[in-house]
Amino acid sequence: MxxxxxxxxxxxxxxxxxxxxxxxxxxxxxxAFNASWPKGRVTGFPIPRFVSLRSERANMRVGPSTDYPTKWVYSARGLPMEITEEYGNWRRVRDQDGATGWMLAPLLSSKRTAVVGPWLDRPAALNERPRPKARMIARLSPKVRLDILDCDGNWCRVSLRDRHLSGFIDQTLLWGVYPGEVID
The missing domain is CATH 1.20.5 (Single alpha-helices involved in coiled-coils or other helix-helix interfaces)
Structure with a gap:
């Protein structure tokens, strides 16, 4: 470890x-990150930052200890979460709906995932190329989970979880990636 x-x-x-x-x-x-970005007290990694759920089942607690009650139980491996604070082996996280609480660090993974914007009122285009006028491969409903392959700051190359479908989506339509963030 x-x-x-x-x-x-x-x-x-x-x-x-x-x-x-x-x-x-x-x-x-x-x-998205530079030398002036705040760092976590425990890991030294940037705060905030996106991660995903490693575990099939993960409890979000009210505070950073198993003594605190469970606030939510997640059963969606790969769901993106935003880490907003660190305390020992605990991470304060926020989900796509704005729920916040504490999770044990081993329940989280650095694997980057995203969901199609929960705020959207219509499907988002998954394109063949990273251009607005490119051929559309699919329409993705809000909250569809995606694996992030890479992002150039404007477009992300993604794959649909558990399907053999990949393409490009406008980065501003995703929750799980910061605006302008470059992911290689």
């Missing part, structure tokens, strides 16, 4: 070093 943490720290450091260079060469691709 410690070697995974060291690897993740190195990966974050490399990303922070590489993204400013990418931003200089292509101004529309701005990194």
């Amino acid at each position: 410690k070697s995974l943490s060291v690897f993740a720290s190195a990966l974050v450091a490399l990303t922070l070093l590489a993204n400013p260079l990418a931003a200089k060469s292509d101004e529309h691709k701005k990194p």
Whole structure:
């Protein structure tokens, strides 16, 4: 577990070093995180940040201890969550509907996922290419879960969970990715 943490720290450091260079060469691709971004008290990773549920079943608690009552029980592996605070082995998280509470860190994964914007009142286009006028592959209803393959700051290449379908979606239509965030 410690070697995974060291690897993740190195990966974050490399990303922070590489993204400013990418931003200089292509101004529309701005990194979501930079050196001035607040860091978690425990991990040193950026706060806030998106993660996903690792576990098939995860309890969100009122406070950072098993002594606190369960607020919600999630049974959707891969659901994106936003970490907003760290306390020991606990992470304060927020879900796509705005519910907040505390989860044990081992229940969370750094694997990036997203949902089609819960705020949308119509389906979002999954395109063949990262362009507004590209051929549409599918219409995705709000809250459909997606695996993030990469994002360029404007478009994300995604795959539909448990299906053999992938394409591009406008990054602003996703919850689980920050505006302008570049994911490689």
